[in-house]
Amino acid sequence: MTLRRFALPAVMTSLVLGLSACGSTSNLNPFNWFRSDGVKEVAVIPEGGFLEDQEFRGLVTQVIDLQVQRSTGGAIVRATGLPPRLGYWDADLVPENFERPVDGVLTYMFRISEPPYHTIAGRPKQREVLVGHFVSNTKLQGVRTIRVVGERNSRSSSR
Known part of the structure; x- marks a missing residue:
C-alpha cells in the first residue's frame, strides 16, 4: 500500500515531465492540451474589391x-x-x-x-x-x- 502511495505520484510526475520535454508544438505536451492559439482573422476580399x-x-x-x-x-x-x-x-x-x-x-x-x-x-x-x-x-x-x-x-x- 505504501509503495502504491508513492509509486503512482512518482510515475505520474515523471510521465508529465517526460512529455513536457516534447516540443512546444507537439500534441503530446500536456501543457498544450488546453491552450488556445488565439483568434486568427482572415479577410475575405474579392478580386477588385466589393x-x-x-x-x-x-x-x-x-x-x-x-x-x-x-x-x-x-x-x-x-x-x-x-x-x-x-x-x-x-x-x-x-x-x-x-x-x-x-x-x-x-x-x-x-x-x-x-x-x-x-x-x-x-x-x-x-x-x-x-x-x-x-x-x-x-x-x-x-x-x-x-x-x-x-x-x-x-x-x-x-x-
Whole structure:
C-alpha cells in the first residue's frame, strides 16, 4: 500500500515531465492540451474589391461655380456642374483621401451618373446640376483651400 502511495505520484510526475520535454508544438505536451492559439482573422476580399465600394459614376464635364458657406458646426460646400446634355442624375461630391486635407487642400470629386437613354443637349442653364456637402469643423481643421474637381476643370475656394 505504501509503495502504491508513492509509486503512482512518482510515475505520474515523471510521465508529465517526460512529455513536457516534447516540443512546444507537439500534441503530446500536456501543457498544450488546453491552450488556445488565439483568434486568427482572415479577410475575405474579392478580386477588385466589393461592388458597393466601386465608383461607376463619371466626373461632371465642367464645374462652373463653387461656394463654401459657413454653417453651425462646420461648412456647406455647394458646387454647380455642367454635364454635356440633359438627364444626368445622382450627383455627389465624393471626398478624396478619406476627407483628410493634403497640404491644406481638401479635395472633392464631382461625380454624376449618365442618363440610361439618349437625351438632347438643351441649353446650359437647363443642364446645371447643384450638389452640396456638409463638412464638420473637425474635418476643417488645417484646411486652407477646398477644391472641387470636374472632368475639364476644377474650382477652389480659399479661406
